[in-house]
Amino acid sequence: MNTILMLSFKIDLTFIQNIKEDHTxxxxxxxxxxxxxxxxxxxxxxxxxxxxxxxxxxxxxxxHMQGYLFSKPLSKEEFEKNLVK
Known part of the structure; x- marks a missing residue:
């Protein structure tokens, strides 16, 4: 059995929220x-x-991004319902 390990960096929301419209x-x-x-x-x-x-x-x-710009947090059922759409 082969296992694929995918690594990624995650930027915490505090760093994203501090970005201003002029990118300061x-x-x-x-x-x-x-x-x-x-x-x-x-x-x-x-x-x-x-x-x-x-x-x-x-x-x-x-x-790769997540946040309220895309969607509020969803339950599994809500996610599946939206996925079908």
Whole structure:
């Protein structure tokens, strides 16, 4: 049996929430993304609530995100119902 181990960096929501619309306070997320990319790892950003945060992350090479911009937390049943749609 082969096991595939996928590693990724996760950017805590406190770092994402501190990014301002003019991208000030973005040094830590930029550094995390750069280190992850250098190690060929995916980056997951949590706490994405604003379009400018999403745009910043995409511009810097982080394409995996979660947060209220996309959806409120869902129960398993709600998720499955939305998945069928």
């Amino acid at each position: 306070n973005s040094e830590i997320p930029e550094a995390i993304i750069a280190v992850a990319r250098g190690l060929q790892l995916d980056v997951i950003a949590e706490g994405v609530e604003e379009e400018y945060q999403k745009e910043f992350l995409i511009k810097n090479g982080s394409y």
